[in-house]
Amino acid sequence: xxxxxxxxxxxxxxxxxxxxxxxxxxxxxxxxxxxxxxxxxxxxxxxxxxxxxxxxxxxxxxxxxxxxxxxxxxxxxxxxxxxxxxxxxxxxxxxxxxxxxxxxxxxxxxxxxxxxxxxxxxxxxxxxxxxxxxxxxxxxxxxxxxxxxxxxxxxxxxxxxxxxxxxxxxxxxxxxxxxxxxxxxxxxxxxxxxxxxxxxxxxxxxxxxxxxxxxxxxxxxxxxxxxxxxxxxxxxxxxxxxxxxxxxxxxxxxxxxxxxxxxxxxxxxxxxxxxxxxxxxxxxxxxxxxxxxxxxxxxxxxxxxxxxxxxxxxxxxxxxxxxxxxxxxxxxxxxxxxxxxxx
Numbered sequence: 001x002x003x004x005x006x007x008x009x010x011x012x013x014x015x016x017x018x019x020x021x022x023x024x025x026x027x028x029x030x031x032x033x034x035x036x037x038x039x040x041x042x043x044x045x046x047x048x049x050x051x052x053x054x055x056x057x058x059x060x061x062x063x064x065x066x067x068x069x070x071x072x073x074x075x076x077x078x079x080x081x082x083x084x085x086x087x088x089x090x091x092x093x094x095x096x097x098x099x100x101x102x103x104x105x106x107x108x109x110x111x112x113x114x115x116x117x118x119x120x121x122x123x124x125x126x127x128x129x130x131x132x133x134x135x136x137x138x139x140x141x142x143x144x145x146x147x148x149x150x151x152x153x154x155x156x157x158x159x160x161x162x163x164x165x166x167x168x169x170x171x172x173x174x175x176x177x178x179x180x181x182x183x184x185x186x187x188x189x190x191x192x193x194x195x196x197x198x199x200x201x202x203x204x205x206x207x208x209x210x211x212x213x214x215x216x217x218x219x220x221x222x223x224x225x226x227x228x229x230x231x232x233x234x235x236x237x238x239x240x241x242x243x244x245x246x247x248x249x250x251x252x253x254x255x256x257x258x259x260x261x262x263x264x265x266x267x268x269x270x271x272x273x274x275x276x277x278x279x280x281x282x283x284x285x286x287x288x289x290x291x292x293x294x295x296x297x298x299x300x301x302x303x304x305x306x307x308x309x310x311x312x313x314x315x316x317x318x319x320x321x322x323x324x325x326x327x328x329x330x331x332x333x334x335x336x337x338x339x340x341x342x343x
Contacts, residue, residue: 065097066090067137070116077116084128091132098125099137099167104180107173119152126160135165137268138236142170142190143180146197146214147221154202154225162226167234167268168195170256186213188255195233195263202230232265239277240270257281261288297331301339308340 071077078086087098100118103111122134134156141149157164170187171177177184193211200207205220225231237256260267267285269278308314317340319332 063096064094065099065133066095068098068100068121070100070118070121072114072116080124080128083125087125087129087132091130095132097133097135097165098129099135099165102136102139103173104140104143104176105173107176110172119156122164123156123159126156126163129163131163133163133165134160135167135231135234137167137234138169139167140171140176141168141194142187143176143182144194146194146209147201147216147219149194150198150201150221151223153198153231154221154223157225157227157231158223160226162231164225164227164231165234166231167236167266169236169268188259189213192259192263195259199230199233233263234266234268235260235264236268236270238267238269238273238281240273253281254284257284258288261285297335298339301336304336304340 068083069078090098100121101115102118103115106114118136118139122136125134153164153166168191170191174184177187182190190213193209193214197209197211197214197216200209201219201221202225206218207220208217209215209219237253237260239253267282269281273281304317308317
């Protein structure tokens with residue numbers, strides 16, 4: 001399921017102000033969870049559709065996507081012509097999106113094969129498709145450099161006609177982090193800084209950022225993404241049987257869920273998570289979202305009005321600014337509150 005969450009305001013610096021089985025080879029379903037939905041998640045159903053069958057997806061309120069079988073299989077790797085034909089047929093059948101996984105190395109015990117590099121792959125697929133959205137689920141963001149990646153993904157969004165979905169995660173495979181010179185234990189905090197820095201570079205020019213891991217001054221990156229303010233960001237993560245899937249132990253998943261609540265438009269639970277795990281994580285994400293009620297004026301006003309409506313009305317609304325910005329105060333008074341107060 002795809003989802004819309006809170007947009008963060010454009011910022012200029014830090015803090016910038018104004019899914020898997022035990023040994024998975026080809027296959028597997030994955031569900032992206034809406035951050036606005038209050039219903040339960042669903043999984044993608046497998047079906048056989050004849051070549052001349054009527055497209056079954058157009059009338060559905062749910063958007064359906066495909067995770068690309070982008071396996072690196074040597075001489076048996078699919079050709080671009082084969083991939084293009086497959087995805088153009090998917091477009092005809094009503095599929096909304098196609099997403100690729102990201103792994104630099106072979107990653108046992110989770111996967112029995114490795115994968116094509118996703119950004120290069122999606123750039124090629126943009127040229128042989130027409131309407132289907134192209135993205136990652138998920139790209140290991142802490143392995144990237146913010147300036148280089150901001151330019152790389154903005155270029156992809158531009159040449160695809162604004163059809164990209166940026167699905168990201170912190171990663172898990174220690175050997176990949178060691179190879180890239182990134183300490184595995186820092187991946188969560190690096191992910192937060194990457195999201196802040198990259199979205200800031202997409203939002204404006206002459207950007208400065210002062211983080212623990214990434215710092216730059218007066219930096220402008222072009223091109224900017226075609227989608228404004230930036231491509232939709234999906235974040236993967238949450239509870240799952242980590243020892244079974246990755247051979248690792250994770251004692252506290254709350255930092256991941258807080259990151260999803262703060263930055264993501266869409267949450268992608270692990271496909272190996274049980275229904276109870278997904279439900280428990282979703283309840284926490286909804287609570288954490290209360291800490292990050294951020295957005296453009298109309299969107300922010302709509303969020304507040306929805307909360308008031310769910311309460312059946314209220315007498316007081318107390319806002320929670322994040323800093324002492326006079327500009328933010330003026331915007332709240334002139335742009336947000338009139339929209340909240342209108343009949």
